[in-house]
Amino acid sequence: MKNKHLTLSDRITIQEMLERNQSFRAIATALEKSVASISREIRRNRYKKSRANLYLNCKKHPGCHVTHGCEVDSCRNFCENCFGYCNTDKCPEYEPDICPSHIQAPFVCNGCPDEKRRQCHQERYYYDARLAQSTYEKNLSSSREGVSLSAEEMERIDAIVSPLLLNGHSLQAIYEQHKDEIPCSLRTLYNYVDSSYLTARNIDMPRKMRFKQRYKHDKRSKSMQSFCDGRTYADFKEFIKDNPDISVCEMDTVLGGAGSNKVFLTLFVRSCAFMMIYILPDKSQKSIINTLNSICRIVGIEEFRRVFGVILTDRGTEFSNPCALECDENGEIKTRVFYCDAYCSWQKGALEKNHEFIRYIIPAGRNFDILKQTDADLMANNINNYPRRTLNFNTPFKVAELLLGSTFLQKLGFYELNPDDVVLKPALLNVRLR
Numbered sequence: 001m002k003n004k005h006l007t008l009s010d011r012i013t014i015q016e017m018l019e020r021n022q023s024f025r026a027i028a029t030a031l032e033k034s035v036a037s038i039s040r041e042i043r044r045n046r047y048k049k050s051r052a053n054l055y056l057n058c059k060k061h062p063g064c065h066v067t068h069g070c071e072v073d074s075c076r077n078f079c080e081n082c083f084g085y086c087n088t089d090k091c092p093e094y095e096p097d098i099c100p101s102h103i104q105a106p107f108v109c110n111g112c113p114d115e116k117r118r119q120c121h122q123e124r125y126y127y128d129a130r131l132a133q134s135t136y137e138k139n140l141s142s143s144r145e146g147v148s149l150s151a152e153e154m155e156r157i158d159a160i161v162s163p164l165l166l167n168g169h170s171l172q173a174i175y176e177q178h179k180d181e182i183p184c185s186l187r188t189l190y191n192y193v194d195s196s197y198l199t200a201r202n203i204d205m206p207r208k209m210r211f212k213q214r215y216k217h218d219k220r221s222k223s224m225q226s227f228c229d230g231r232t233y234a235d236f237k238e239f240i241k242d243n244p245d246i247s248v249c250e251m252d253t254v255l256g257g258a259g260s261n262k263v264f265l266t267l268f269v270r271s272c273a274f275m276m277i278y279i280l281p282d283k284s285q286k287s288i289i290n291t292l293n294s295i296c297r298i299v300g301i302e303e304f305r306r307v308f309g310v311i312l313t314d315r316g317t318e319f320s321n322p323c324a325l326e327c328d329e330n331g332e333i334k335t336r337v338f339y340c341d342a343y344c345s346w347q348k349g350a351l352e353k354n355h356e357f358i359r360y361i362i363p364a365g366r367n368f369d370i371l372k373q374t375d376a377d378l379m380a381n382n383i384n385n386y387p388r389r390t391l392n393f394n395t396p397f398k399v400a401e402l403l404l405g406s407t408f409l410q411k412l413g414f415y416e417l418n419p420d421d422v423v424l425k426p427a428l429l430n431v432r433l434r
Helices: 008-019 024-031 035-045 114-119 129-143 151-166 171-177 186-194 222-228 233-242 285-299 301-307 322-326 345-361 373-384 396-403 406-411
Strands: 047-049 124-126 248-255 263-269 274-280 310-313 336-339
Touching (some): 024 035, 035 129, 151 171, 233 336, 248 345, 263 345, 274 285, 274 345, 274 373
Parallel strands (some): 310 336
Antiparallel strands (some): 248 263
């Protein structure tokens, strides 16, 4: 029971034991609390019940000879006989008679005998369990309202957090990067944003949104999936089981809005959460094959095999030529291709999740035709330098530098950014997309 707040049941016990004239020590023993805690509880939550005839509560009564409290010159009556003039406002000689039980234990009249109460004309104090519980709950609620930091500390937090939130960072990532500079917990930081204490608002947080309802799919004809024979997700798991050290890459496309010809090809290296983005002129097998072969030429087939040992993708028609995807321009095998089950995008969920970062920068429905590969590179570098919880708040670039090597990254044009300089908002591209 140590360091636990008193409950309503505890307070009812206090009231009942006070009525039986039990000592504070007896109450404290029954509740397994300290005597000081019981004393503070009673003094803090007792309430005063005033007596109507204050003149009877004067130390000089009876026998007081003060006159002219009514300010009538002809009056010769003693003020105590006129009822109502004997108080601190009208009598400068008024001195209240305070019961010793109000200035020392038990501090209340709960245990006072009925006969003594009938003869008592002093002010009375009582302890009521339910009233004390109500007061406690109000104080508890109000004590947790507002901000416990100074104005200067709030300004420092705002200067750190708001610019990064406005650039598309999550509060968790900001907190982990600046934990030593933020004098509050992550939960409190969320509350400050939710209460509009900072410049940034909830609407600026990337995850404060509603998700669209999941739609139902029709069954896909098996004749459309013959290219998946021997390359299903079950086959993929068996292959990984036999080759546990092989590097796995997830592959997909991101489509533009209506009327857009260009698409993004995304390649996601699982081991380091590193994503590559390539803009294609169209969503065709030829464009994807050409892009993979181009990467292979730049880094060399051995490096390509090391990084893209296995490629897992969906069953879209643009990926329906696995033999062409697996071979380089000279017909040499450079990778192995496997396919997720139909309508099971969660099987390459890490890449699907990473696509959110693209949508932070380019909202869904926007046309890609104005974009160039330099725009895709800029997006990829900002996304790959954003800290991730799954990487213990390291950046994918840092981890990729260790696992893939700095030479591989440099050949493909990837570079390091300060995480605070990362922008995950449309302002990054500085172009107007339809």
